[in-house]
């Protein structure tokens with residue numbers, strides 16, 4: 001089949017590669033010219049295990065071609081929409097999805113299947129099908145087919161999860177779901193469950209909201225543990241030995257393109273709600289401030305004047321092992337610190353930062369805050385690094401330091417035991 005993938009970002013590029021390597025001819029439409037050029041030269045613009053080898057192969061075999069020209073999509077039998085769906089002042093910005101649909105309307109033929117993979121508020125896929133009907137004069141379920149196939153992959157494991165995760169596929173018409181299932185069977189080995197488009201939208205948003213609310217609960221436990229002299233990580237490990245309990249992990253906050261926005265997408269069209277989901281969002285948004293409070297407590301203990309202090313934020317990515325800084329709580333932490341301490345330095349082995357070398361970053365510094373759970377930060381030689389620092393303060397915002405290093409003032413989110 002000729003397949004058009006619209007939007008070649010964290011989701012669209014791996015998806016395009018998977019369709020191409022399973023034998024389809026894929027045209028990837030992307031508005032960013034630099035991204036198109038890079039992809040066509042066989043290099044990915046995002047960090048993800050295996051992506052460069054896989055991309056090189058499908059480019060060399062001429063199974064995947066990136067383009068900025070919508071007319072190159074002509075003749076495609078299926079279109080997969082993978083554009084971003086960010087928030088604009090806490091409301092979903094669906095303009096990217098709508099633009100992608102308008103582009104498809106100009107190039108699609110009778111019989112085409114259109115799949116929206118982007119995460120969207122309930123009702124959006126049906127609305128986009130109606131928009132296509134208005135623009136083309138054709139009918140969904142008769143002349144073309146529209147489905148929602150939300151993406152569940154986790155960055156860092158995308159190529160495994162694309163194949164082995166189970167998927168929910170919702171059709172605007174029942175036939176759309178069946179056609180989309182057949183298409184995804186090209187590479188999906190996990191189970192595929194068929195439902196309506198609006199149910200599929202809600203399922204995806206419920207999954208991420210579940211995680212966000214549960215992280216907020218873990219964060220609340222962390223704040224309580226700090227006051228009760230308890231190590232929350234030990235307490236969670238023990239509570240999770242209960243057969244029906246699975247408490248999430250607390251930390252400096254929730255980031256990435258999905259978790260901080262999807263709860264708002266879920267609420268965006270609702271007339272009634274209880275407020276729990278919004279409260280959970282506020283708890284998670286507040287966590288960088290909790291880390292700053294711990295830092296100031298450590299300054300007081302060490303007799304350090306914050307306005308003269310140099311603080312090193314270790315990690316800018318929203319989670320370990322990635323260069324993705326979208327909605328990263330680490331960035332929020334940096335912003336907060338910039339108004340409250342003398343100098344803020346940053347170091348992240350994946351993203352970069354003000355310093356390229358951790359030793360340079362820590363030289364003559366007064367404190368380090370771990371803001372990302374990069375594997376590299378779990379085993380840092382603190383004894384040696386501490387000898388470079390002016391004051392030895394370490395704040396663990398991610399619960400990755402089991403044993404506080406000797407001769408440090410060590411505090412951590414949820415670490416009431418230190």
Ligand SMILES: NC(=O)c1ccc[n+]([C@@H]2O[C@H](COP(=O)([O-])OP(=O)(O)OC[C@H]3O[C@@H](n4cnc5c(N)ncnc54)[C@H](O)[C@@H]3O)[C@@H](O)[C@H]2O)c1
Nearest residue numbers: 007008009010011029030031082083084085100118119151
């Ligand atoms: N990143 C994740 O881990 C993840 C996981 C599950 C679901 N999702 C959802 O998938 C969707 C895409 O997320 P992402 O992280 O890949 O976003 P992204 O920003 O990395 O990629 C989107 C790409 O689409 C391009 N684009 C926008 N409008 C376009 C248009 N009209 N024509 C062509 N290209 C266009 C952008 O330039 C960008 O490169 C979002 O709705 C997101 O919520 C993301």
